[in-house]
Amino acid sequence: MLSMIKNYFTESIQTQIVMTEALSQPIEQAANIIINALLNGNKVLSCGNSISAANVQNFTAQLVSGIDVERPSIPALALVSDNILISTIANHYQQLNDIYAKQIQALAVENDVLIVLSTDGNDKSIIHAVQEAVIKDLPVIAITGCDGGTIVGLLGQNDIEIRIPSHKERTICEMQLLVLNCLCQLIENTLFLR
Numbered sequence: 794m795l796s797m798i799k800n801y802f803t804e805s806i807q808t809q810i811v812m813t814e815a816l817s818q819p820i821e822q823a824a825n826i827i828i829n830a831l832l833n834g835n836k837v838l839s840c841g842n843s844i845s846a847a848n849v850q851n852f853t854a855q856l857v858s859g860i861d862v863e864r865p866s867i868p869a870l871a872l873v874s875d876n877i878l879i880s881t882i883a884n885h886y887q888q889l890n891d892i893y894a895k896q897i898q899a900l901a902v903e904n905d906v907l908i909v910l911s912t913d914g915n916d917k918s919i920i921h922a923v924q925e926a927v928i929k930d931l932p933v934i935a936i937t938g939c940d941g942g943t944i945v946g947l948l949g950q951n952d953i954e955i956r957i958p959s960h961k962e963r964t965i966c967e968m969q970l971l972v973l974n975c976l977c978q979l980i981e982n983t984l985f986l987r
Contacts, residue, residue, distance in 0.1 A: 804961075804964065805964065805967060808957070808958060808959055808964055808968055809968070809971065811958045812957070812958060812968060812971075812972075815958060816955055816956075816957075816972070819953050819954065819955045820955060820972060820975055820976065820979075821979070822953050823908075823934045823953045823955060823976060824976055824979035824980060824983070826906060826932050826934065826951075826953065827906050827908075827934070827976065827980055828979075828980055828983050828984060830904055830905065830906045830932070831867060831868070831980070831984065832984075833904060835868075835902070835904045835905045835906065836868035836869060836870065836905050836906075837853075837856060837867070837868065837869040837870070837905070837906050837908060838869075838870050838872055838896075838897060838900065838901055838905055838906070838907050838908070838931075839852060839853060839869070839870070839871055839872065839873075839907070839908040839909070839910070840871070840872040840873055840893040840896075840907075840908075840909055840910070840918075840919065840922055841873065841909065841910030841911065841919070841969075842873075842910075842911070842916050842918060842919065843912075843966075844962075844963075844966040845910035845911065845912065845966060845969060846871075846873040846910075848910055848966065848969050848970045848973055849871045849872075849873050849908075849910060849973075850871045850873060850874060851970065851973070852869075852871070852908070852973040852974075852976070852977065853869045853870065853871035853874075854871075855973075855974070855977040856869035856977060856980070857869055859981065860977055860978060860981050861978075861981065862981065862985055862986060864981065864984075864985040865985075867980065867984075870900065872892075872893045872896045872897070872922075873893075875896075878896070879892045882895045882896075889917075889918055890917040890918050890921050891918070891921055892918050893918050893919065893921065893922035893925075894918075894921040894922050894924065894925040897922055897925040897926060897929060897931070898925055898929070901925075901926070901929050901931055902929075903929060903930045903931070904930070904931065904932070905929075905931050906931060906932050906933075906934065907922065907923070907926040907931045907932070907933050907934070908933075908934045908935075908936070908973075909922055909923060909933065909934070909935050909936070909944065910936045910937075910969050911935070911936075911937050911938075911942065911944055912937070912938045912939065912962045912965040912966060912969075913937070913938060913939045913940075913942050913962075914935070914937040914938075914939065914940070914941045914942020914943055914944040914945060915942040915943050915944075919944060920943050920944060920947065923935070923944055923947045923948070924947060927947065927949070932951055932952055932953075933947075933948060933949075933952040933953075934952070934953045934955065935948060935952065935953070935954045935955070936954075936955045936956075936957070936969050936972055936973070937954060937955070937956050937957065937965075938956065938957040938959055938960065938962075938964075938965030938968075938969075939959075939960050939965075941954060941956050955972055957969065957972075
């Protein structure tokens with residue numbers, strides 16, 4: 794067990810070291826997109842499946858409630874949180890593919906920001922969400938892993954992909970949370986601690 798523990802932490806640390814060099818610029822760009830949207834009166838929408846859904850809820854909670862300072866709430870919605878709405882959409886359409894796209898259609902306005910999490914970039918519900926964001930003219934920040942999957946091909950020149958350098962789902966999810974925590978810190982510091 795000790796060997797497994799050391800390997801687990803070593804893998805996490807090595808991935809973070811690679812991310813420090815490879816992802817600092819896209820994370821900064823993503824933070825700036827979110828900050829500019831918020832300064833213009835827009836909101837942040839986010840979605841993901843499985844463990845990524847939990848990461849999205851944590852991210853939204855931090856934006857709304859604050860991290861390190863007492864401050865006003867940031868307008869943010871986790872599209873994964875309303876079980877009744879999600880099950881109604883899934884039941885009505887006999888599939889889960891549109892559970893986020895329908896919410897974006899109803900709730901998003903032009904220049905809101907959509908953050909999507911997908912470990913491999915091929916989740917149909919996330920793909921449909923990005924497609925709806927393109928229609929509604931929302932900037933998209935995609936936090937992916939593996940090779941980025943189908944989502945990468947849907948992103949425009951003003952969108953950002955933050956690709957975790959791993960093919961292991963648990964590592965990607967762990968690093969997605971790290972990226973989201975970093976984004977929260979950057980947003981909060983820029984908007985409230987200048």
